Amino acid sequence: MPTNYIGKPINRVDGSAKVTGAARYAAEYNVPNLAYGYVVSSAIARGRIARIDASDALRLPGVLQIFTHENAPRLAQSDESYSDELAPPGSPFRPLHDAEIKFSAQPIALVVADNLELARYAATLIRVDYESEPHATDLKDKREKAYIPKPRTIIPPVPGPRGDAEKAYAKAAVQFAAEYVSPFEHHNPMEPFATTAVWEAGGKMTIYDKTQGVQNNQEYICNIFGLSKDDVRVLSPFVGGGFGSGLRPQYQLFLAVMAARELKRPVRVSLTRQQMFAFGHRPHTLQRVSLGAAPDGALEALIHTVFAETSRFEDYTEPVAHWSAMLYRCENVRLEHKVAQLDVNTPIDMRAPGATWGLYALECAMDELAYELGVDPLELRLKNYAEVDQRQNRPFSSKELRECYRQGAEKFGWARRNHEPRSMKEGDQLIGWGMATGVWDVNQMTAGAKAVLTADGKLKVGSATADIGTGTYTIMTQIAAETLGLPIENVTFELGDSSLPQAPAEGGSFTAATIGAAVKAVCEKVREKLFKLAQKVEKSALAGAGLEEVVFSDGRIALSSGASRFVTIADAMRHGGVSSIEEEVVADPDERKQSKYARNSHSAVFAEVKVDQDLGVIRVTRVVSAVAGGRILNPKTARSQVMGGIVWGIGVALEEESVMDQNFGRFINHNLAEYHVPVNADIQEIDVIFVEEDDSIVNPLGVKGLGEIGIIGVAAAIANAVFHATGKRIRKLPITLDKLL
Numbered sequence: 001m002p003t004n005y006i007g008k009p010i011n012r013v014d015g016s017a018k019v020t021g022a023a024r025y026a027a028e029y030n031v032p033n034l035a036y037g038y039v040v041s042s043a044i045a046r047g048r049i050a051r052i053d054a055s056d057a058l059r060l061p062g063v064l065q066i067f068t069h070e071n072a073p074r075l076a077q078s079d080e081s082y083s084d085e086l087a088p089p090g091s092p093f094r095p096l097h098d099a100e101i102k103f104s105a106q107p108i109a110l111v112v113a114d115n116l117e118l119a120r121y122a123a124t125l126i127r128v129d130y131e132s133e134p135h136a137t138d139l140k141d142k143r144e145k146a147y148i149p150k151p152r153t154i155i156p157p158v159p160g161p162r163g164d165a166e167k168a169y170a171k172a173a174v175q176f177a178a179e180y181v182s183p184f185e186h187h188n189p190m191e192p193f194a195t196t197a198v199w200e201a202g203g204k205m206t207i208y209d210k211t212q213g214v215q216n217n218q219e220y221i222c223n224i225f226g227l228s229k230d231d232v233r234v235l236s237p238f239v240g241g242g243f244g245s246g247l248r249p250q251y252q253l254f255l256a257v258m259a260a261r262e263l264k265r266p267v268r269v270s271l272t273r274q275q276m277f278a279f280g281h282r283p284h285t286l287q288r289v290s291l292g293a294a295p296d297g298a299l300e301a302l303i304h305t306v307f308a309e310t311s312r313f314e315d316y317t318e319p320v321a322h323w324s325a326m327l328y329r330c331e332n333v334r335l336e337h338k339v340a341q342l343d344v345n346t347p348i349d350m351r352a353p354g355a356t357w358g359l360y361a362l363e364c365a366m367d368e369l370a371y372e373l374g375v376d377p378l379e380l381r382l383k384n385y386a387e388v389d390q391r392q393n394r395p396f397s398s399k400e401l402r403e404c405y406r407q408g409a410e411k412f413g414w415a416r417r418n419h420e421p422r423s424m425k426e427g428d429q430l431i432g433w434g435m436a437t438g439v440w441d442v443n444q445m446t447a448g449a450k451a452v453l454t455a456d457g458k459l460k461v462g463s464a465t466a467d468i469g470t471g472t473y474t475i476m477t478q479i480a481a482e483t484l485g486l487p488i489e490n491v492t493f494e495l496g497d498s499s500l501p502q503a504p505a506e507g508g509s510f511t512a513a514t515i516g517a518a519v520k521a522v523c524e525k526v527r528e529k530l531f532k533l534a535q536k537v538e539k540s541a542l543a544g545a546g547l548e549e550v551v552f553s554d555g556r557i558a559l560s561s562g563a564s565r566f567v568t569i570a571d572a573m574r575h576g577g578v579s580s581i582e583e584e585v586v587a588d589p590d591e592r593k594q595s596k597y598a599r600n601s602h603s604a605v606f607a608e609v610k611v612d613q614d615l616g617v618i619r620v621t622r623v624v625s626a627v628a629g630g631r632i633l634n635p636k637t638a639r640s641q642v643m644g645g646i647v648w649g650i651g652v653a654l655e656e657e658s659v660m661d662q663n664f665g666r667f668i669n670h671n672l673a674e675y676h677v678p679v680n681a682d683i684q685e686i687d688v689i690f691v692e693e694d695d696s697i698v699n700p701l702g703v704k705g706l707g708e709i710g711i712i713g714v715a716a717a718i719a720n721a722v723f724h725a726t727g728k729r730i731r732k733l734p735i736t737l738d739k740l741l
């Protein structure tokens with residue numbers, strides 16, 4: 001059996017466990033004596049709890065305890081203790097810490113009872129008196145309070161100015177400037193946040209948690225409760241969607257662990273769908289883009305300013321304008337990112353944080369400029385194509401964006417487009433064709449992996465990463481199986497367990513590169529050992545050969561010069577007299593090599609919409625996305641990733657919005673019935689093209705990651721298509737029919 005799996009459309013190795021229900025999620029671990037917690041949420045957005053009376057609720061038989069700020073245990077006191085790997089600068093939210101209310105639906109009590117129904121009922125008997133204070137939840141009222149936030153360590157600072165953008169803009173022959181508004185959005189993964197915290201005699205805790213980062217949450221719990229890592233194990237082998245919402249510990253984790261410790265009993269806390277609207281979200285953002293161009297379309301000035309919300313207690317930022325400094329060639333650029341504080345929970349990274357909004361604005365503005373100039377929008381992009389990254393005058397490690405434009409346009413049929421708005425029709429349907437560019441960063445972090453090869457030829461590899469639906473289990477299994485030349489059925493990959501070798505939270509599109517590099521490295525170490533054993537086999541065909549002269553394939557180690565000369569892996573183990581080979585590594589990025597280059601993935605998105613000219617109903621009938629994402633490890637999971645991003649992009653353009661009731665400072669969406677996301681009926685033709693891209697710099701595997709690039713630019717392509725169809729520019733997302741009519 002050929003064992004070259006990398007680049008093959010292997011089915012998901014965890015697929016059958018997921019569709020048969022064998023895969024268990026955080027709220028599905030049933031342990032004896034389990035108690036159930038139900039969270040009580042604040043009814044006001046700002047103020048204090050004057051009085052909280054749980055006595056009636058506590059009297060119900062079966063109610064074990066009701067935790068409030070009045071009786072919650074005294075725990076760590078410093079902000080650092082409540083911080084985490086992805087925490088922005090500030091003072092992280094502490095559940096049940098004091099009487100202060102910082103945002104609507106903040107958790108103010110946890111009812112713990114013998115069963116969930118009782119806990120939920122008891123919660124209704126708790127009486128709370130509040131002292132309300134006026135809240136601020138409308139971003140546009142806070143312009144004067146805008147400030148430059150403290151930087152987040154994981155995000156590069158906003159690139160500084162180059163040239164004199166204001167002057168160049170004033171002098172430009174063609175000027176275009178506009179404001180773009182994007183709403184609050186909530187991630188709404190299918191699986192709500194949940195934690196089953198199992199307290200064991202002696203004080204050890206096993207915690208089943210929904211998270212993208214088991215070690216991040218392990219450390220968080222250890223810091224707050226003063227526990228050692230040996231005593232806290234966080235498990236999250238399956239995650240029902242994350243999209244960034246699980247990058248930081250959510251409040252149910254703290255509550256479940258606290259209750260389990262206090263009651264010395266396992267406790268589960270699950271959030272309701274409604275409560276899923278009370279934590280991190282994609283920030284509501286106002287942007288202004290000004291473009292100055294020569295008559296031939298050459299960009300001469302680009303000013304991109306961003307104004308976004310954050311909470312009163314943390315400075316959340318994301319790279320919104322950053323991309324405008326590098327996507328197009330332009331000598332005069334100025335970017336700005338400011339925030340203002342609202343009485344909301346802190347925003348949190350949501351798929352392609354920053355770029356989703358930033359490329360929406362930039363790529364709509366480019367389209368608008370194309371109309372000002374009377375040139376084809378794709379031509380305008382090509383006219384201003386950046387061959388180098390002008391931020392630091394660095395070359396790109398690879399950049400096949402030109403090829404994305406070419407292949408995407410060809411597949412879409414872009415050449416047949418009539419540039420005139422409202423010029424393409426089909427009955428009472430106005431047809432619009434729009435396009436946009438996507439760009440995202442390529443990163444590799446430090447991570448570890450371990451591998452155990454046993455004499456039966458079975459290989460187990462593990463790392464404390466996550467698989468949030470992205471296909472991590474599958475691609476890591478492929479890399480391990482191919483590196484050691486084993487049949488894929490013999491290889492298992494473990495993740496979502498804090499006791500495994502170190503890994504960052506899964507996010508930022510860096511998991512394939514980061515964990516992939518560690519898996520490859522650890523399997524290469526096993527290869528070396530195996531090779532030495534194989535050479536010691538009596539009359540070994542490999543005696544005297546070097547490691548570079550052999551191939552590991554089909555369960556054999558064979559000479560590259562003649563595949564008939566080999567030692568089987570089983571023989572090598574047997575004759576070597578070893579029952580297993582175990583290795584562990586930590587793989588670091590080669591920063592010296594990588595830092596000389598700009599490392600990015602790109603995409604070109606083409607969209608067709610049909611708009612009912614009487615009713616304003618918009619349907620996205622076709623999307624073609626051509627992606628340059630380096631080496632594709634698995635075309636099947638890769639396509640699914642990008643397709644998922646496109647589907648979401650359709651939602652961003654036309655449907656998604658968390659609506660703030662300014663009177664109450666509260667999101668009025670409570671469920672997926674009125675938080676609109678695309679459903680099957682909304683989705684028609686989607687084409688994903690992977691453009692070949694060879695990159696030996698980004699990481700040892702040459703992969704760029706696909707978690708985010710699929711969504712970026714999609715909303716702009718659709719907004720541009722809607723303009724082309726109707727002649728109307730809607731600069732406020734989502735583009736709903738009421739805005740069109």
Ligand code: MOS
Pocket residue numbers: 212242243244245247349350351352353506507508509
């Ligand atoms: Mo993603 S927003 O980095 O989970």
